[in-house]
Amino acid sequence: MNASLELGPIFRTLLRNKMGALLIALQIAVTMTIVVNAIFIIDEREALMARVSGVDEADSFYVNSNGFASDFDNPNTIQEDLRQIRALPSVRNVTTINAIPISGGGWSMSLQTEAGEGKDDVATAVYMVDHHGLEALDVQLLAGQNFTEQELRYRDGSEEGWPQNIIITQALANDLFPDTAIDEVIGKTTYINNDEPMQIIGVIDALQAPWIGWEQLENTMLSPEYFAFNNSTTYFVRAQDGMRDQAMRAVEEYLAQRANERLVRGMESFENVRNESYGFHAAMIKILTIVMATLVLITGMGIVGLASFNVNKRKKQIGTRRALGATQWQIVRYFMLENFMITSIGVLTGAALSIGLNILLVNFFELNRISWYYIPIGMLCLWVLGQLAVLGPAKKAANIPPAMATRTV
Amino acid sequence: MLKMENIAKVYRTDVVETHALKEFSLEVNEGDFVAVTGPSGSGKTTFLNIAGLLETYSAGRYFLDGNDVSGISDAARSRVRNEKIGFIFQGFNLIPDLSLFDNVDVPLRYRGFSSKERKQRIEQSLDTVGLSNRMRHLPAQLSGGQQQRVAIARALAGSPRFLLADEPTGNLDSKMANSVMTLLQEINQQGTTIVMVTHDPGLAAQAKRNIHVRDGQVSELHEVNTEHTRDVVNG
Ligand SMILES: Nc1ncnc2c1ncn2[C@@H]1O[C@H](COP(=O)(O)OP(=O)(O)O)[C@@H](O)[C@H]1O
Ligand SMILES: [Mg+2]
Numbered sequence: 001m002n003a004s005l006e007l008g009p010i011f012r013t014l015l016r017n018k019m020g021a022l023l024i025a026l027q028i029a030v031t032m033t034i035v036v037n038a039i040f041i042i043d044e045r046e047a048l049m050a051r052v053s054g055v056d057e058a059d060s061f062y063v064n065s066n067g068f069a070s071d072f073d074n075p076n077t078i079q080e081d082l083r084q085i086r087a088l089p090s091v092r093n094v095t096t097i098n099a100i101p102i103s104g105g106g107w108s109m110s111l112q113t114e115a116g117e118g119k120d121d122v123a124t125a126v127y128m129v130d131h132h133g134l135e136a137l138d139v140q141l142l143a144g145q146n147f148t149e150q151e152l153r154y155r156d157g158s159e160e161g162w163p164q165n166i167i168i169t170q171a172l173a174n175d176l177f178p179d180t181a182i183d184e185v186i187g188k189t190t191y192i193n194n195d196e197p198m199q200i201i202g203v204i205d206a207l208q209a210p211w212i213g214w215e216q217l218e219n220t221m222l223s224p225e226y227f228a229f230n231n232s233t234t235y236f237v238r239a240q241d242g243m244r245d246q247a248m249r250a251v252e253e254y255l256a257q258r259a260n261e262r263l264v265r266g267m268e269s270f271e272n273v274r275n276e277s278y279g280f281h282a283a284m285i286k287i288l289t290i291v292m293a294t295l296v297l298i299t300g301m302g303i304v305g306l307a308s309f310n311v312n313k314r315k316k317q318i319g320t321r322r323a324l325g326a327t328q329w330q331i332v333r334y335f336m337l338e339n340f341m342i343t344s345i346g347v348l349t350g351a352a353l354s355i356g357l358n359i360l361l362v363n364f365f366e367l368n369r370i371s372w373y374y375i376p377i378g379m380l381c382l383w384v385l386g387q388l389a390v391l392g393p394a395k396k397a398a399n400i401p402p403a404m405a406t407r408t409v
Numbered sequence: 410m411l412k413m414e415n416i417a418k419v420y421r422t423d424v425v426e427t428h429a430l431k432e433f434s435l436e437v438n439e440g441d442f443v444a445v446t447g448p449s450g451s452g453k454t455t456f457l458n459i460a461g462l463l464e465t466y467s468a469g470r471y472f473l474d475g476n477d478v479s480g481i482s483d484a485a486r487s488r489v490r491n492e493k494i495g496f497i498f499q500g501f502n503l504i505p506d507l508s509l510f511d512n513v514d515v516p517l518r519y520r521g522f523s524s525k526e527r528k529q530r531i532e533q534s535l536d537t538v539g540l541s542n543r544m545r546h547l548p549a550q551l552s553g554g555q556q557q558r559v560a561i562a563r564a565l566a567g568s569p570r571f572l573l574a575d576e577p578t579g580n581l582d583s584k585m586a587n588s589v590m591t592l593l594q595e596i597n598q599q600g601t602t603i604v605m606v607t608h609d610p611g612l613a614a615q616a617k618r619n620i621h622v623r624d625g626q627v628s629e630l631h632e633v634n635t636e637h638t639r640d641v642v643n644g
Pocket of ligand 1: 407420421422427428429447448449450451452453454455456
């Protein structure tokens with residue numbers, strides 16, 4: 001049936017009963033503003049969290065050995081430890097390392113393509129690893145070659161300068177030599193400390209720096225060194241697939257054998273490293289989700305409340321409308337349209353407020369500008385929320401019997 | 410036009426069973442003006458509600474315009490109410506937030522008329538009840554008699570065959586009541602069948618036909634002034 005939508009009468013009725021409707025519209029606007037910005041922030045945080053470290057996170061862990069005995073022979077201990085740990089059946093590979101990716105602590109240096117002071121440079125994180133570092137860190141060589149055992153040196157803090165050869169990530173290669181094919185990067189020289197040359201012998205796919213908030217997070221170089229300041233050595237262990245926990249136990253057991261000479265501490269799974277580093281983001285996502293859910297619930301209840309109030313107030317009117325020929329669907333539709341109008345005022349205001357809040361967040365908290373499509377999606381969600389919330393009261397209204405028109409005075 | 414055969418209506422609550430109508434039989438012919446009287450609680454409103462398809466009945470048969478309306482769906486009943494029946498209530502039942510124009514518009518929108526046709530019908534029916542100059546007013550700005558006239562305009566706007574009125578003058582003083590009665594008589598003379606419940610024997614006497622309801626049954630049927638009224642109409 002070509003039924004007219006009653007838009008005019010519904011709107012004029014709303015104008016005569018503004019307060020309740022405006023309060024709900026305002027509530028919808030505020031809810032939308034917060035939900036839209038919260039979802040935007042959550043999406044951004046999730047995108048940050050989704051970045052891959054490059055490491056085999058599920059199977060990796062690290063542990064620190066710190067020799068305290070006065071005659072502790074660290075260079076030989078390292079060789080023995082690496083050999084023994086590598087031989088464990090649950091272990092896939094191990095390397096010494098100076099810092100743990102995305103852990104929050106590490107080294108950074110500046111590299112430049114021309115020697116000399118004041119030349120353009122590129123910042124990079126530095127990982128000192130042995131010739132098993134690539135497999136232990138689960139990185140792939142895209143070009144060039146790995147370090148050889150012969151070129152590895154022992155670094156206890158007394159050494160000057162840097163090794164001759166380094167391996168760098170593709171991202172760092174691009175920063176150093178833009179528009180250059182990876183193969184052509186191999187063999188190129190870069191300078192550290194302004195003028196100490198190092199040759200790039202390999203390019204790897206991806207390995208993140210220790211600092212997740214760092215702009216050059218993907219810039220990483222590997223340097224062939226056993227890092228062991230003050231007899232303290234960190235082993236980065238990659239277990240066989242799915243065997244991390246066994247490997248952690250086995251490594252701990254092995255290292256504990258010389259407990260009278262050294263302290264073994266800080267064993268931590270990489271999973272844990274990630275959870276700690278991204279803990280703030282995860283907590284933020286959780287809080288925002290709770291805030292959103294609460295707001296949506298309260299607003300939904302507010303809509304239900306206002307609609308129920310209106311249904312009760314209009315019982316006789318609804319009965320009269322039924323007596324005058326309204327079908328149940330026409331009654332339901334009345335309340336849905338009324339809600340649609342209230343929600344529309346809310347979401348249009350909400351669209352403006354959402355952008356406003358985002359501008360504040362951009363200016364004061366250095367957040368990013370919101371992508372435009374969050375606004376229409378937010379509007380749509382609240383329209384749907386409104387329609388769902390009003391459905392119950394509207395159905396109740398439709399069940400008011402037509403005889404209500406004559407049975408109450 | 411309207412034919413009820415042994416209609417029964419039972420209201421059941423947890424505590425009591427009320428037999429509001431029992432073996433209620435009545436025939437109303439096209440063009441009639443029937444006044445229904447009876448003591449309070451005798452079943453007059455129940456009869457009117459069933460006649461107007463506002464309520465269903467427990468037993469018996471009801472033919473409206475020759476159609477048995479027993480088993481039809483809620484939506485179909487809504488359509489019959491909308492197209493064939495006009496209602497006038499004791500409490501006027503105007504929608505307080507809508508102007509007179511919008512009030513009269515309510516059943517026309519359910520009918521699905523074009524806005525042009527609705528406008529024409531609204532203006533015409535408000536004109537019939539003498540309120541066309543107050544279309545933009547709200548019901549609260551009118552006297553009770555005027556409000557009932559708006560309600561009559563609303564009932565008439567869709568050109569129903571059948572007008573049902575439950576104590577339409579119950580809330581009005583006698584002057585206003587008489588003017589509403591005169592209006593109903595005019596409407597009846599245009600051919601609309603009217604069934605009106607009333608407490609007022611004086612008003613009932615002005616109808617073409619009177620029925621009396623007692624204990625849910627038509628207890629007394631007498632035709633008042635029928636010949637006289639017909640003479641007046643014909644003369
Ligand atoms: N919805 C209802 N539920 C229970 N009893 C009802 C209901 N409506 C009417 N009744 C009862 O049915 C009887 C007839 O009522 P009604 O038709 O309203 O009488 P009248 O209009 O003649 O005063 C009364 O006893 C009344 O109490
Ligand atoms: Mg009654």
